[in-house]
Structure formats: structure tokens, C-alpha cells
Amino acid sequence: MKRRAGESFTVGDDIEIEVLEVAGSRVKLGIVAPDSVAIVRKEARVTREENITAAQPVAPDALAALAQRLWTKDLPASPPPKGAIS
Amino acid sequence: MPQIRTAYFGELDYSDGTVFQFPNGLPGFEQEHAFLFLQQPHTQPLLFLQSLTNSRLCFILLPILVLDPGYAVSLEPDDVTALRLAPGRPPVIGEDILCAAIVRPGGGEDGEPTANLMAPVVVNLKEQIGLQIIQSGSPYSYRHPIPLGKEVASCS
Numbered sequence: 001m002k003r004r005a006g007e008s009f010t011v012g013d014d015i016e017i018e019v020l021e022v023a024g025s026r027v028k029l030g031i032v033a034p035d036s037v038a039i040v041r042k043e044a045r046v047t048r049e050e051n052i053t054a055a056q057p058v059a060p061d062a063l064a065a066l067a068q069r070l071w072t073k074d075l076p077a078s079p080p081p082k083g084a085i086s
Numbered sequence: 087m088p089q090i091r092t093a094y095f096g097e098l099d100y101s102d103g104t105v106f107q108f109p110n111g112l113p114g115f116e117q118e119h120a121f122l123f124l125q126q127p128h129t130q131p132l133l134f135l136q137s138l139t140n141s142r143l144c145f146i147l148l149p150i151l152v153l154d155p156g157y158a159v160s161l162e163p164d165d166v167t168a169l170r171l172a173p174g175r176p177p178v179i180g181e182d183i184l185c186a187a188i189v190r191p192g193g194g195e196d197g198e199p200t201a202n203l204m205a206p207v208v209v210n211l212k213e214q215i216g217l218q219i220i221q222s223g224s225p226y227s228y229r230h231p232i233p234l235g236k237e238v239a240s241c242s
Contacts, residue, residue, distance in 0.1 A: 046228055047205040047220050048113035054190040054202070055115070055143055057093060062191060063146070066199055067129040070152065070232070 092136050093144035095126060105138060106209060108216045109168065113205075118143060121216065123184075133186055135207065147186040150206055151179060153230060159185050159206055160221050168217055169210045177210075184209040188218075189232070200229040 003009060008018035014034050021028035031039055040048075058066075087099045100122055111118045120138035131152050137143035150157045159179070166173055169183070177183045185208050187201035203226035209216040 041220070041222065043204060043220050043222055043224070043228075044113060047202065047218065050190060050202050050205075050228055051112055051114040051145075051188060051218075054188050055145060057142065057144075058146065058191050060094070063094065063129060063132075066146070066189070066191060066232075067132050070131055070148070 090122065090136070090138060091141040092124060092134075093142050094134060095124060098124070106214045106216050108218075110217060112145075112207070112218045113220070115143065132189070135186075135188075145207075146189040146191065147207060148189055148201055148232070150185045150187050150203065153187060153201055153203065153232065154226075157185070157203070157226075159183075159208060159219060160224070161208070161219060165208070165217060165219055169208065169215055170213045171210055182211065184211055187230070190229070199232045200227075201232055202228045203230040204228040 001009060003019045005019050005022050008016055008030075010016050015037065016032040018030040018032075019027060020030045033039060087101060089097050090100055091097050104122060106121050106123065108119055108121060110116065115137075118137045118140060122136045122138060124134040124136050124144075125132075126134075131149060133147040133149065135145040135147055150159075157179070161169075161171070161177070163173070171177050171182065179185045185206050187203050187206050189199055189201050191199050204224045205218055205220045205228060207216060208219050
């Protein structure tokens with residue numbers, strides 16, 4: 001499908017997407033969809049999902065193993081944030 | 087001195103001056119606004135982003151330069167404002183800002199740990215304000231493999 005600015009298309013019965021503006025490599029879209037349809041940038045959705053998985057607790061030995069595999073590398077110095085509690 | 091129960095390190099003392107504010111929380115955890123950074127000698131160079139209000143919530147982070155010494159974060163003007171950084175001057179990692187990747191311990195298809203370089207946690211070190219920066223069109227992966235260091239026999 002090819003669309004120009006001002007043209008639109010639909011997805012299913014309830015969703016309409018219009019190309020509002022094309023400027024260089026950026027495209028501005030207008031989306032009409034029911035309230036129940038969440039519209040987020042893909043990278044935001046991916047980040048949310050990755051965060052939720054990353055926040056799952058890790059077993060202490062897995063934590064130590066993770067640190068150990070990094071510790072053996074030559075690491076550039078990296079100051080901790082002020083007030084980091086150790 | 088207030089105490090906090092942490093996800094990994096038991097009870098710790100902290101002072102109010104060491105609390106970092108995340109006004110937007112983090113994606114998936116929008117209600118969590120206050121965090122502490124924790125570090126432990128035996129888990130260096132990992133950093134831990136511990137929620138102040140939810141003791142079970144603790145993200146494992148890696149300073150991003152550990153993974154990629156040439157890493158460059160792309161901040162939008164809105165990000166610079168939200169972080170209260172000086173406009174017009176790119177912030178220096180390690181001086182103005184902390185830039186760290188959230189680690190997913192078993193993130194890869196093979197169960198190997200990965201780090202989200204596409205959306206780093208960026209903190210204004212002076213103002214103690216943090217934000218997770220979701221970069222669009224980023225060349226960096228959200229599942230960057232964490233390289234295996236020299237194999238060391240486990241003796242713990």
C-alpha cells in the first residue's frame with residue numbers, strides 16, 4: 001500500500017489511520033481508534049515488556065554468576081552515583 | 087536513619103539525600119517514583135535500582151560504558167527538560183549523568199543475560215532525577231548480549 005499526505009486507510013472496522021504530513025524521513029500519523037485500543041510506539045511497548053521481565057527476582061547464585069562473568073573483563077572505571085549505598 | 091528492606095541485600099540504612107526521583111516511574115512501573123542505587127562489592131560492576139516503596143522491586147543495571155565504551159545516548163529536548171539538564175550542551179556520561187542499561191538476566195533466546203541498550207536509565211547526578219529514555223530509531227538493541235568474560239571456576 002502506498003499513501004500520500006492527506007490519504008488514509010482503515011484497519012478492521014474501527015480503526016482509521018491518516019497520513020497527516022510527510023517531512024523528510026518523518027511521517028506524522030493521525031489515528032482514530034476505540035478507547036479500548038492502546039496506541040503506543042513499538043519501542044515503548046517493548047521496553048515495558050522487557051522491564052516487567054527484568055524486574056522478576058533473581059536467585060542469589062545467579063546474581064553472583066552474572067557479576068562474576070562481568071568482573072573478569074577489563075572494565076572502564078565507572079563512578080557510582082552519589083549516595084549509592086554499599 | 088530510615089531503613090529499607092531490599093530485594094537482594096536485606097535491610098539497609100539510607101538517608102533521604104540518597105533518594106533518586108523518577109517522576110514518570112519506569113515503563114511498566116509508572117507508580118514507582120522513588121529509588122535508591124545500591125552497590126555491593128561482591129556484585130560489582132552491577133548496580134541495583136531499588137524501589138523505595140516496593141521492597142521486592144529492584145532492577146539490575148549495568149553502567150552502559152561497561153558494555154559499550156563508545157555508547158552515545160540520544161536525548162530529545164523533552165528528556166533534557168525533564169532531567170533538568172543544561173540545554174545546548176550534550177551531557178557527559180559519568181560526569182553529568184549516569185547512563186545504565188537494565189539487565190534481563192535470562193533475556194536471550196538461549197537464556198543468556200541481555201541488557202537493554204535501546205532504552206537506558208539516565209540520571210541527572212546533580213539533581214538526582216532519573217528517566218528511562220526510550221530512543222526511537224536507535225541503532226542499539228533492547229537485547230544486547232552481555233559478553234562472557236574470561237571463564238573463572240566458581241569457588242563460592
